[in-house]
Amino acid sequence: MSDTVLDVAELDVRYGPVRAVRGISFGVARGGITALLGANGAGKSSTLMAIAGVVPIASGRVSLFGQPTSKATPDAIVRSGVGICPEGRRIFASLTVEENLIVAGTAVATPQTAATRRAEMMERFPILGERRRQLAGLLSGGEQQMLAVARALMGAPRLLLMDEPSLGLAPQMVDTIFSIIEELQGEGISILLVEQNAALALEVANHAVVMANGEIAGQGAPADLQSDDLLKSAYLAA
Amino acid sequence: MDQLLQQLINALSLGGIYAMLALGLAIVFSIVGLINFAHGDIMTFGGYGIFLSMVFGFPPVAALCIGLGAAVVMALAMERTAFRVMRGADVISLLITSFAVSEILKVLFQNGISARPVPISFPASWSGSYQIGGMTIGVAPTASILVTILSLGCLTFVLRRLAIGMAMRAAAEDFDMLRMLGVRANRVVAAAFAISGLLAGVAAVIWTAQRGSVDPMMGFFPVLKAFIATVLGGLGSLGGAVLGGFVIGTLEVLTQAFLPDALAPYRDAIVLSAVIAVLLVRPDGLLPARSGARS
Numbered sequence: 001m002s003d004t005v006l007d008v009a010e011l012d013v014r015y016g017p018v019r020a021v022r023g024i025s026f027g028v029a030r031g032g033i034t035a036l037l038g039a040n041g042a043g044k045s046s047t048l049m050a051i052a053g054v055v056p057i058a059s060g061r062v063s064l065f066g067q068p069t070s071k072a073t074p075d076a077i078v079r080s081g082v083g084i085c086p087e088g089r090r091i092f093a094s095l096t097v098e099e100n101l102i103v104a105g106t107a108v109a110t111p112q113t114a115a116t117r118r119a120e121m122m123e124r125f126p127i128l129g130e131r132r133r134q135l136a137g138l139l140s141g142g143e144q145q146m147l148a149v150a151r152a153l154m155g156a157p158r159l160l161l162m163d164e165p166s167l168g169l170a171p172q173m174v175d176t177i178f179s180i181i182e183e184l185q186g187e188g189i190s191i192l193l194v195e196q197n198a199a200l201a202l203e204v205a206n207h208a209v210v211m212a213n214g215e216i217a218g219q220g221a222p223a224d225l226q227s228d229d230l231l232k233s234a235y236l237a238a
Numbered sequence: 239m240d241q242l243l244q245q246l247i248n249a250l251s252l253g254g255i256y257a258m259l260a261l262g263l264a265i266v267f268s269i270v271g272l273i274n275f276a277h278g279d280i281m282t283f284g285g286y287g288i289f290l291s292m293v294f295g296f297p298p299v300a301a302l303c304i305g306l307g308a309a310v311v312m313a314l315a316m317e318r319t320a321f322r323v324m325r326g327a328d329v330i331s332l333l334i335t336s337f338a339v340s341e342i343l344k345v346l347f348q349n350g351i352s353a354r355p356v357p358i359s360f361p362a363s364w365s366g367s368y369q370i371g372g373m374t375i376g377v378a379p380t381a382s383i384l385v386t387i388l389s390l391g392c393l394t395f396v397l398r399r400l401a402i403g404m405a406m407r408a409a410a411e412d413f414d415m416l417r418m419l420g421v422r423a424n425r426v427v428a429a430a431f432a433i434s435g436l437l438a439g440v441a442a443v444i445w446t447a448q449r450g451s452v453d454p455m456m457g458f459f460p461v462l463k464a465f466i467a468t469v470l471g472g473l474g475s476l477g478g479a480v481l482g483g484f485v486i487g488t489l490e491v492l493t494q495a496f497l498p499d500a501l502a503p504y505r506d507a508i509v510l511s512a513v514i515a516v517l518l519v520r521p522d523g524l525l526p527a528r529s530g531a532r533s
Contacts, residue, residue, distance in 0.1 A: 052418060078420030090415045092408040099404045106401045107420030155420050 005030050005159045005190045006051065010060035013046045020046040022214040023060065028159065028207075033181070033191045035205035035222070037198045039235045043214040044194045045087055048163050051192070052084050053077045064159065079108055083157030087164050087194075089148040093137025097128050100136050100151055108155030121150040142173030149180060160184065163194045178204060198235070202226055210234045240373055245495045251379035251448075253487025254386030255441045259464035260471065260479035261393065262434030268410035268474040268527065269430045272321060272332040276340035277464070278457030280316070280435050283343065284309030284442030285452035286351060289358050298360050305446070306439035313435025317428060325427075347454035355453040358446055365450070382444040389440050390480065393433065397476070402429050410474070410527075463490075470513050472523025481524055486513070 006028040013021035021043040028034040036044050049055040051062050053074040062069045069077055078084060092100050101121060105114030122129030125146045131139060136147055145165055152160060165181070166174040174197070182204055185191060195201035202208055202222040209219040212234040218225065225231050259277065266274050287308025291301040320339045324332055367376045397403035402425075409416050409426045417423050438457070445460065446452055464479075467486045471478025489509045497505060516524065 054414060054418065073423070074414070074417040075420050075422055078418060084418040086415065086418060090412055090418075092411050092415070094411055095404060095408055100408075102401050103405045103408045103416070103421065104419045106405055107422070111401075151419060 003030050004028060005065055006034075006192060007063040008047070008051065008060070009063075011047065011050060011062060012058040012060050013043070013050045013055055014058040015046075015055075019058075020214055021050065024209075024211070024214075024216045025060075026207075026209045026216065026219055028190050028192050031185065031188055031190055032207060033185055033193055033205045035198075035201040035208045036192060036194045036211065037196075037201060037208060037231065037234070038211035038217070040196075042211040042234070044211055045163055046214075047211070048086075048161050048192065048194055051077075052082070052161060075107065078155060078157075081155075081158040083152030083155060083160045083189075085145075085148045085152050085160065085162045085165060087167075089141075089144045091136045091139075091144050091147050091151070093135065095136055096133050097136050097139070097147055098132040100147055101128075101154060104151040104154035114154065117154055117156070121153065125150055140173075142169050142176065145169065145173070145177055146180070149177075149184075153184075158188075158190060160189050160191045161194075162191060164196060165193070166195065166197050166200065174200065198231060241495070243373060244375065245491055247375060247379050247383065248495075249488040249491040250386075250484070251382040251444075251487075252491055253484035254383055255444055255460060255483075256464050256467050256487045257480045257483030258386060258389055258437040258441050259461050260467035260483040261390075261476060262437040263461075263464055264468050264471075264474060264476050264479035265406070265430050266434050267468070268476065269406060269413065270321065270325065270332075270427055271329055272336065273329065273465075274316075274321075274434070275333060275336040276316060276343060277336075277434065277438060278459075278461030279340050279343040279347075280309050280312050280438040281442045281445070281457030281461065282347060282452070282454060283312040284439040285358075285446050285456050286347065288443065288446055289351075289356050289452050292358055298364075302443045302447075305442055306436065309439030309442060310432050310435040313431045313438065314428060317431040321431075322424070322427070325423075344454050351454075353454060355451040357451050360447055360450065364447055378444075378448045382448065385440060385444060389437060393437070396433070402426070406430055463487075466510070466513055470516060470523055472526040474527035475523065475525050478523050478525035478527070485524075 004027040008027065009025045010023045011021055012019060012023055024047065026034065036047065038044050046055060050057050053069060053072050064077065064080060064082060101118045105118060109117060122132060127143055128147055128150055136144065139147060165177050169177065178200055181191060193201055193205065202225065205222050208222045208225050210217045210225065210231055217234045218230040263274060263277055266272055284305045288301045288305035291304040296304065316339055320335055324335050364377055367374050397407060405416065405421055405426050406429060441460065445456065463486050464483060467482030468479045470485060471482030486509065489512055493505045493508055
């Protein structure tokens with residue numbers, strides 16, 4: 001499929017004897033948003049981390065931009081055009097906002113390009129510009145999420161992996177984050193969105209995958225899933 | 239008063255050496271979770287670098303630079319050959335690996351060069367002293383304090399102002415996240431080892447310049463003290479390592495200078511008891527690492 005940026009086939013992830021992800025297959029279309037839904041422990045984050053190369057692929061295949069990732073390290077995967085906003089945001093709390101962006105810039109761009117992109121990020125997220133010299137750990141949850149997004153965008157990714165970007169945020173901030181997600185899609189960035197907030201995720205996604213107990217319970221267009229009982233049962237299963 | 243000031247200079251000089259060694263240990267520990275027992279051998283290797291280049295007829299200043307370079311090369315070689323393959327292993331496995339590296343190097347030093355101290359003859363002016371306001375102050379302790387300040391200043395600049403330094407601080411906080419930003423992990427780790435090697439090299443330069451000889455155990459005892467300094471300061475905390483180094487150095491010099499002769503054999507016991515007392519009150523050290531030590 002040449003119109004997909006991410007192709008996951010028969011993916012298995014194991015932690016010792018535990019099969020956290022069991023032979024799942026799905027994709028992210030170029031320019032599209034795929035929502036990965038399911039209850040806690042369904043295997044969503046494990047899937048994301050396997051795509052990112054952080055946890056090993058036990059069996060199956062992950063292809064990014066048409067290339068299999070099999071033995072690639074996380075840093076190589078990211079440099080191939082992937083941005084990662086991990087669960088819990090994981091911003092560098094003891095570094096300033098600007099230093100967080102500088103560090104992200106070292107990986108993926110020349111110093112000049114990195115400086116330009118940093119300026120772009122501060123313009124796009126004015127609150128980050130205002131707080132550039134503040135320690136990132138002192139930002140509010142929503143601001144930290146913006147920083148996590150800005151940091152992932154420093155490498156000008158073609159595919160963004162986002163894990164629970166709305167978790168723990170005030171409702172207003174959740175709206176802001178989701179409008180950012182739509183904005184990014186509008187700029188042509190493909191997105192794999194792991195979310196607990198299924199209703200919101202289905203609003204922005206054009207493809208949805210529902211996981212339960214490490215397997216895919218169903219996938220398809222958001223409209224079909226919304227009316228389905230599948231989603232409800234997937235969340236109740238765990 | 240006069241004596242107190244002279245002892246203060248000695249304390250700063252010795253404390254500075256401990257501080258630099260402790261800092262080298264802390265930088266590596268904070269990023270890869272390795273307690274590098276072979277750090278002392280990096281220092282010793284730097285000392286032999288100075289010795290050998292003087293044997294081959296290099297002038298003293300050039301020999302010191304070669305010693306510095308030798309320590310950096312040794313630190314990088316250690317990382318590449320022994321520790322990179324162990325990346326991600328637990329603290330104990332890494333510690334045992336570093337024991338092995340240390341033993342191998344000691345055997346090489348003993349059999350390849352000499353088990354006994356080899357002399358290095360620096361110009362007489364280096365071991366001289368000068369007078370300020372009626373006080374006699376040694377050239378070597380003064381130089382060592384200046385070199386320590388310069389090294390710590392440069393390191394602060396690197397960590398605060400340069401992108402690679404920021405990446406090292408980020409790595410200490412969350413190494414996996416750094417990789418998820420696309421940063422090449424090996425580069426950051428190598429940079430940390432290079433800096434720790436450089437600091438061990440500076441310590442070797444000061445140590446040999448003051449003592450005029452090198453032996454296979456040269457780095458062992460100062461690094462042992464530096465270990466204690468990192469624990470006292472807070473394992474994995476860079477500021478803590480520096481503070482711990484100066485505290486240990488000061489305690490040692492003061493106990494040596496002012497303790498009655500009868501108590502002199504118990505000097506280390508007294509210093510270490512003080513460390514234990516501090517840790518009882520502050521188990522995480524004087525300046526604990528912010529994000530907690532990596533496991």
